[in-house]
Amino acid sequence: MASPLFLCILLVVFGSYLSTISAAGNDKESFVVVSTSSFQTQDVCSTSTSTVMPRPDRAGAVVPLLHRHGPCAKSPSTDKPSSFAEALHRSRVRADYIMSRALRGRGTTTIMEGKVSIPAHLGTSVDSQEYVVTLGLGTPAVEQVLLMDTGSDLSWVQCAPCNSTDCYPQKDPLFDPRKSSTYAPIPCGSDVCKSLQSNHLGNGCSMNDNGTQSQCGYRVQYGGGLKTRGVYSNEALTLAPGEVVKDFHFGCAYKQRGADDKTDGLLGLGGAPQSLPVQTSALYGGSFSYCLPPVSSGTGFLALGAPSNTSGFSFTPMTDFMDDGTSYLVKLTGISVGGKQLRIPRKVFEGGLIVDCGNIISHLPSTPYAKLRSAFRAAMAAYPLIPSDDDDTCYNFTGYSDVTVPKVALTFTGGVTVDLDVPNGVLLDGCLAFTESGSDGYVGFLGNVQMRTLEMLYDARGGGLGFRAGAC
Structure with a gap:
């Protein structure tokens, strides 16, 4: 017969698991249930090029x-x-x-x-x-x-x-x-x-x-x-x-x-x-x-060219990176996971993020990255982690037909909050698509995984970067 102490520990662990799933299931605004088949590469082109277009009020090419x-x-x-x-x-x-x-x-x-x-x-x-x-x-x-x-x-x-x-x-x-x-x-x-x-x-x-x-x-x-x-x-x-x-x-x-x-x-x-x-x-x-x-x-x-009406976009200021004339820089001010804002001092974001469609994965300074990784792992505690020498956050979803993934949102200067696509703007091959860029205050990168489904408008005249959700 199991000891009372063992039963107590079992109940605590099982209760924690249930509370995680319950929170995910009841808070539709903070978690998304996705099919694991969405993580698999498709061999057939799923969208006609004629059906994917930006806003109709655009005058450019x-x-x-x-x-x-x-x-x-x-x-x-x-x-x-x-x-x-x-x-x-x-x-x-x-x-x-x-x-x-x-x-x-x-x-x-x-x-x-x-x-x-x-x-x-x-x-x-x-x-x-x-x-x-x-x-x-x-x-x-x-x-x-x-x-x-x-x-x-x-x-x-x-x-x-x-x-x-x-x-x-x-x-x-x-x-x-x-x-x-x-x-x-x-x-x-x-x-x-x-x-x-x-x-x-x-x-x-x-x-x-x-x-x-x-x-x-x-x-x-x-x-x-x-x-x-x-x-x-x-x-x-x-x-x-x-x-x-x-x-x-x-x-x-x-x-x-x-x-x-x-x-x-x-x-x-x-x-x-x-x-x-x-x-x-x-x-x-x-x-x-x-x-x-x-x-x-x-x-x-x-x-x-920019659309004549940009009311569907949220803009944050954008500058050149170190006056090199090539790269575009924005300032991150906060991160939320599962609808909860992470407690991160704003000064650690001072280096900014280079917006780079050629970089696959987003890079964050040490404190924001550690906070994001910890919160994401806690929200995904129901699923087994794959051991990693680099301490990456990768999951083994074998045997699961559906998984519950927390929403991740990035907040930029001006209070612009962008919800990343779930799961494809958060996970890459079952792994959290973020890594550490360096010490706090170090320059980071906004990678192309996080840009998915967003229309990213580089507004030269206004000096800002615009985000429009669900654009493709």
């Missing part, structure tokens, strides 16, 4: 946005991270290099109290980027599948002639500038070329094929090991039917080294003069937005 590993992609990538640990590694590498780039101009490669010490390279890691758009380049327009990146400025594609030793293999034909009636290399002495030098993107000058003109060279080295260089060029860019940018500056790449991403190139959406939003500011006001789909089998959008 709209482009379908897809996950590069998903079934909706024209040429799905084959280099999908094999595990949450690999995705986390890629995310940390990218974060380290963004910090290194920002500090490069200040004559140091040591990041925030010596946490990271790496060579300072230009650009950021492309291995972590997950979303692509298809645009038309040249006349006649040739489709190009490009990685979308708010952490880069200069856009580029691989150009013919380029053999297999100089360029990585891609599924689409290489863009051939010789077949376009609107292609022109940018002269080396032009102001446009000089702007590359000022942003450390220049690569000297070279003569064209007939030796009559000195061409502007570009070079970018990314944190993930990819290097790209070629001729900085001028071309017509077709964003959507009837939406053509006549003089778009991009890199025509003839020499690649490093990562093999299977895509045709990269689309830079940062804040420096070489980016697409800045180049098209006369047409679209410098503003843009995107919505990342909740799952890789869904479809989102990239839109240039």
Whole structure:
């Protein structure tokens, strides 16, 4: 017969379990019951690109946005991270290099109290980027599948002639500038070329094929090991039917080294003069937005220009990160889990968050991350944790048809509170999609998992970042 002490302990543990489930079941506003099948990757494209559009009062260009590993992609990538640990590694590498780039101009490669010490390279890691758009380049327009990146400025594609030793293999034909009636290399002495030098993107000058003109060279080295260089060029860019940018500056790449991403190139959406939003500011006001789909089998959008009516958005102030001109920074002020605000001193958020669609996982300073992890684990106490050397929060949902997940909300400057999508804006492969960025006050990152289903509006004129829920 069991002892009274054993029965007492059993009742306390079982009572705690029941209270957790009861709280989840009765508070519909704070917890969400989701099917475990939603965590599984789908092999069929679930959304038609014609059905996912931003608000109808937008006057700019709209482009379908897809996950590069998903079934909706024209040429799905084959280099999908094999595990949450690999995705986390890629995310940390990218974060380290963004910090290194920002500090490069200040004559140091040591990041925030010596946490990271790496060579300072230009650009950021492309291995972590997950979303692509298809645009038309040249006349006649040739489709190009490009990685979308708010952490880069200069856009580029691989150009013919380029053999297999100089360029990585891609599924689409290489863009051939010789077949376009609107292609022109940018002269080396032009102001446009000089702007590359000022942003450390220049690569000297070279003569064209007939030796009559000195061409502007570009070079970018990314944190993930990819290097790209070629001729900085001028071309017509077709964003959507009837939406053509006549003089778009991009890199025509003839020499690649490093990562093999299977895509045709990269689309830079940062804040420096070489980016697409800045180049098209006369047409679209410098503003843009995107919505990342909740799952890789869904479809989102990239839109240039702000809607005429922004009443559906909540805005928080946005600034440049350390005046590097590329990255966008916002200030986090609070976090809630399961409807309960966590007790976190606001001063620990002083470093801000870099808003980075190319970073998979969000990075938080030590105290906010520890508080979030503790509260999330308490709310998910009914489910077994998977042991982790990195102390990640990953669950084994084997045998469960449904799980109850707490809502997580982020509050930004101005009292803007954003509810993350559940489960896809909180969990990645059954793991809490947050990690530690460093000590309190250290700069963090708002990753693309947390952006899912939100329309993220980068309002250049208002200097703010807008959030609109349930946009895709």
